[in-house]
Amino acid sequence: MKDWRYWFAEQRGTLLAFGIFVVMFIIYTSNHPAGFTANVVQTASNKGVLLAFVAMAQTLVVITAGIDLSVGMIFTLTNCLASWLVVGTGLETAFGVIAVLGTGLLCGAINGAIVIYGRLQPIVATIATGAVYFGIALLLRPFPGGSVNEGLADALTGRLFGIVPASLVTLLAVVLVVWVPFSRSVLGRAAYAAGSSEMAAYMSGVPIRRGKFAAYTLAGLLAAIGGLFLTFFTYTGDAAYASGNAYTLFSIAAVVLGGVSLFGGKGSAIGAIFGALAFRTIGDLLFVFDFDPLWQPLFQGVILLIAVSLGAFALFRVRNRLEWFL
């Protein structure tokens, strides 16, 4: 009977992100010269899902109270790899997709192994592995180029039944196949528990290490799905350093907007997806109002600051000042 209230409390961050996104998107489309048309929605969603995939990846790691600064580089690396492999006949393309996703898994697993078994701090470990992944990407694509199976690319970035953006459907499918099982599995719960209170989790016999390892590995997979999509979207591979770094930082912004706690243990990838879509929409708002694009970073930064400040209000309730530093 009161169940819905607990559900609501748990989903508050996600619902807030959803709300921000809807408001921003309405402002965006109502001021867009073309209005709310299938075309506008398709373009917006194609741009949005790229960040959404990377933000989902970041969420998994942030839940364990870690951070993954290599997600953007895995995204770039798999983009370059896809521009070599996801070509040719149907069978060859399928093999290419599997190889790209496998590479993402491997990158994530390496991150996880270094952080968990090597006991390195996530921030340092993933800066280093991120540089390695980017280095490989650069060797694969010293200059932008390559190609992709255009039939597949057009199908996944086009529209279903003329209305629904296929990229959104793919995003939904990934949520159902990766996120939902993870969040309901023992490993997923172990990841949450480790992020919330690693000591309590250990004392309760929770498989902390396996949970964290699964989170890092799946993060690699999700970043690779993002990289694959980037290739479908651009038809090329490009080892662009600035773009990779931007995706890493934006993924953290999206995660925070989506109500995922950087202290770990709290939040959901669904929230991060809406956070990513909202963040993208905020960035695009300036264009419909004919502002100079130079204003975009400043504007995005201010909106982000306001959003994350909301989370700091809890500190006013602390009665023992030492708890500020826990």
Next chain:
Amino acid sequence: MDGAVPLFRMEGISKRYGGVRALEKAELSVTPGSIHAILGENGAGKSTLIKVMAGVVAPDEGRMMLDGNEVSFASPAAANQAGIVCIFQELSLVPELSVADNIVISDPPKRFGMIDRKAQRRIAEEALARAGASDIHPLALVKDLPLSRRQMVEIAKALARKPRILILDEATSALTAADVARVFAVLKRLRSEGLALLYISHRMNEIAELADQCTVFRNGRNVASYAAGTKSDNEVVELMIGREYSHIFPPKPARAAAADTPVLEARSLSWTDRLHDVSLSVGAGEVVGLGGLDGQGQRELLLAFFGVLRGLSGQILIDGRPVAIASPAAARDDRIGMALIPEDRKTEGLMLPMTVRENLSFAALDRLSSAGIIDRAAEQRLIDDMVGLLAIKTAGLDIPVGALSGGNQQKVVIAKWLMRQPRIILLNDPTRGIDVGTKQELYQLMRKLADQGAAILFYSTDYDELIGCCDRVLVLYDGAVKRELVGAEITERALIASALNIHEEMPRQGADA
């Protein structure tokens, strides 16, 4: 022993932490269908004993037998599998997860490889009902529950694991009176179902009501086992006493009754559910001790003086004038002149990777600098004075303070504050984990500072120190001062008896906020 076959036996268990002996050839046997109480003062080895049983720490020597077979536990999970479940004093709940998630956390029910939420809900509701806590909603987040409710969740979580041996370590300390009654009913039912229960508590009335068998620990050994009700409270206190009294304390000066205004005074301090109406005063040149069992509000009291707690009610007076101390920075200000030597020097006292020099001058930087620039010569003079005064043994002032021994680290913490010449010195269990030689130096220093006119408030978990150092001791229980011992009244017997609140068996009050 009443002749029943022991379910679990510990034989010759020893455990050392560094140079400290926590357990020394301890023995214990547990029979099914009984409640076994473990008694002992602070540091007697109770906590280590159950940590060994629950697989949290590995013993250095000795063996454990379950059903007559030797066992050893590599982790808490291994002990759980063998049917030994412990409800720890420090809660083992994951705050961001729901009550139901927490209850099944060790072994969630699964369906198609995923956690079956319906089954989980059912298990959680059953366990909560068994624990007599059906009022707790299974979907509530643990972090949103008050402490007493969390404790009930902890009990439900333990029951959901179907234990054969259930260990309760101060499990009722956070509970309200109504909860205690319900928990007792549950424990008695579990006993009749054939479980073995191990009950660690310092509440003598609870032990009298519940226990079948009692074992007293002292200095890491079990010194006596007896059937409950066969010994008086005084005999039990007698068994708990008996640590070697070491003559390492400086003589106390004879004191006339303090006539002048106290330097530090508290009137009716209360804070959440941890401090209740605490009043005390400390005069110039006086060493006042805070006694009682660990965790009865002593730490919070010191933090309250030092401006760390918010929402404090009551009054703090310095030199007879009411003051509002808003932060540690305000507390150390010259008008108040307060210093706190914290309990955990590694996190609250020192910046371990920084040098001895930097650590020493932190608290006095404002006095050593003008226009924000540190006067290196003045700093050096003051540091030299302090290193000499406290005889800090260090290979140099520019090595990381983390490289020093525990005793010398503690001296750095103290020296740091002495550089400000504080008038009021609060000490929070300052000798924990340091060697005897350094302890002796600290006792002498404390007395010297008092003789120079400082007012000292000294919390210690070591009764010997309170007896040896203090002019007066206030014994705290449940966040309130229960007894004041003056001069010759400060004896181990009086300290233990009042720490256990034996003299006046008051009806317990709701501990809930």
